Amino acid sequence: MTFAPDASRNPAPAGIKAVCLDLDETLLDGERASRTALRELLGTDRAWPVWQRVTDQHYARYLTGEVGFDTMCVERTQAFFAAFGETLGGAEAARREARRMAAMQRAWRLFDDVRPCLDWLAASGLKLAVVTNAPGDYQRAKLGALGLAADFDAVVVSGDIGIAKPDPRIFRAACERLDLPPGEVVHVGDRLGADAQGAARAGLHGVWLNRNGEPGENADVPTITGLDELPELLVADLVLGTACGPDHLLAAR
Structure with a gap:
């Protein structure tokens, strides 16, 4: 899979330094x-x-x-x-x-778009984190089984810290571990409310990964249908330096 983002379509906010990702149904099928x-x-x-x-x-x-x-x-x-x-x-x-x-x-397997996307994000110099709801040992076992244990700068699991998505505190905990303010962090996940909107309420840039084409009438956040679309969403800022300001939502739909 080759990414060829069109920077003119999807401007990203300035100063993105990290991407957080949900685990289940985002990375793991x-x-x-x-x-x-x-x-x-x-x-x-x-x-x-x-x-x-x-x-x-x-x-x-x-x-x-x-x-x-x-x-x-x-x-x-x-x-x-x-x-x-x-x-x-x-x-x-x-x-x-x-x-x-x-x-x-x-039967645990990655979605086909995961490895290319993670490689692209890492090559772009972004920090990476997982933010997930479940017991800590269970989720880390998944990361190990999927060959992802070394890909992330931080792994934040609700079972470890006693706070679950969509509580803003779990997203802010991820930002603290990344040593970045929320405005410099994107969070991507398959749950509109728990992931994308929850992250946005915490001050991050929430992105909804809508793999199944679910109705999204209340989707007040950017929506992608696969992780192969994420580089295009970010490339305007990361490559071309285009900015729309840290207080604006990403413009993709």
């Missing part, structure tokens, strides 16, 4: 891995919409601190099978979750 794991567990992934709904419900409980991650995983599995009329005890739910988790980890 988590849906593909989760679907693969569900097929191994059930023989089909036709129940994927139910898994998504149950996951959203139970993951929200983890993010608010209501339950720990391991407990959440077991209770999610129980709730998923209960939706189909099967009641699981804790031990059986844990066994099935362990099988699903192992299958998912074997």
Whole structure:
């Protein structure tokens, strides 16, 4: 993949020094891995919409601190099978979750646009960080398995600091670790509210990575459909020195 950004289309704000990236569904193709794991567990992934709904419900409980991650995983599995009329005890739910988790980890893969984008960003002299919601050990294991452990100047995980996106404090924590003010940092992620808008509220330049073409009527931030579009979004400032001021949103749509 070769980047050939058109600087005339997408001016970026002056003085960008770093890019933060979400992990799941931004760098890691988590849906593909989760679907693969569900097929191994059930023989089909036709129940994927139910898994998504149950996951959203139970993951929200983890993010608010209501339950720990391991407990959440077991209770999610129980709730998923209960939706189909099967009641699981804790031990059986844990066994099935362990099988699903192992299958998912074997299926972890980067999106095709990740490696070229990271190489371009690093070659441009930008600092790089990951900002992600999940347990710290779990997310760092993903980075290691994906060959990304050495790519980032900072890794900020909600499970380590007790603050989850979209709380502005997690984005500001990333800026502190990068030793940069928020106005010099871009954050890119697949969740409009939790990533792009959350980062913007913290004073960063939020960018929504809308890989699936979701409706974005309330997208008051720049939108890209793949990381191969990110260099073009940034190149006016990084290469040509074009500026639109640190208080302006990026102009791409």
